[in-house]
């Protein structure tokens with residue numbers, strides 16, 4: 440058991456490192472991530488050098504005195520984006536080596552897209568230390584791939600998965616988008632999941648399509664909330680029927696998702712690269728950790744705008760913006776949101792551990808909670824409060840409700856600082 444009372448089997452890491460690589464070869468019509476397709480070799484040079492410097496700064500300067508005890512010498516490393524897999528393996532060596540100076544890297548993940556990473560490059564990724572890949576397959580429906588302005592076809596998505604496995608990756612997670620209006624997707628989700636698994640996929644991350652204002656598809660009418668709820672349950676069932684575990688609301692795999700666990704279970708992580716967000720470990724000044732973001736990313740981007748002016752503004756793009764130290768209420772609120780997304784839910788033991796055992800009583804006697812429990816939409820009779828089946832999709836509104844009714848108890852409690860010793 441770890442400090443939050445959740446047993447995450449077999450995971451040593453209680454600390455993560457995330458590198459956001461914001462480069463893509465083209466821009467997908469639904470994407471609202473921080474990314475650009477307007478870059479050249481010099482931009483990439485600047486990015487990887489700046490990311491390494493930022494990593495050194497955060498590791499050796501800010502953290503050296505707080506590493507002992509909390510970090511336990513093991514970490515996860517995750518290159519996301521963007522599309523880090525479009526770069527050759529040698530681009531990542533310096534950062535992986537730097538992290539290795541401090542930690543045993545338990546899980547080392549790279550994100551890539553089908554058709555961008557060849558079988559040879561997958562082998563090279565393995566050779567420099569990656570042991571897990573996530574592939575932005577999105578769907579096996581050609582029509583939907585065209586709507587999304589993806590550059591690959593269904594066959595390439597499957598080939599990419601098998602190439603990764605043949606190169607020696609024991610884990611290949613695929614992203615699948617759902618929630619399109621009926622008629623948009625011409626394939627069945629459960630068939631897609633089965634095909635990916637046949638090709639060697641070891642897990643599926645589901646993403647309900649949600650179109651932000653600055654995406655090219657924003658004004659289209661292709662999203663449906665009802666369809667999203669239906670397809671979520673289809674996707675979940677298909678994954679569980681194939682023997683995967685549910686790691687989190689939308690993450691299914693034959694394995695633990697160790698880096699993601701860092702976020703879901705509230706452990707600290709540092710993040711580098713434009714658009715990244717980090718959570719520093721606890722310190723004397725910030726006993727509940729401190730959040731920060733990297734880069735002065737324009738918030739008012741036009742639809743499809745992908746321009747991050749790397750050459751001119753490297754300093755601004757790597758500027759660290761510190762938030763105020765987290766309070767114990769911030770900590771509690773964030774944990775309620777993320778724990779509810781896990782199949783373990785919020786353990787009663789954890790409430791005791793942080794000095795709030797009365798919250799258990801308040802939640803267990805709340806009319807809305809009692810009704811949902813009697814409808815088998817959530818469970819309160821076991822080790823904690825956990826959501827069931829499709830109720831996972833309402834996790835955020837449940838978190839808000841639970842926090843509202845716990846508010847008075849939380850404000851009265853004396854201390855919850857034992858969870859950050």
Ligand code: SF4
Pocket residue numbers: 462463465466467470471472474520521522552575
């Ligand atoms: S969805 Fe992925 S590949 Fe497409 S533009 Fe966004 S970050 Fe790039």
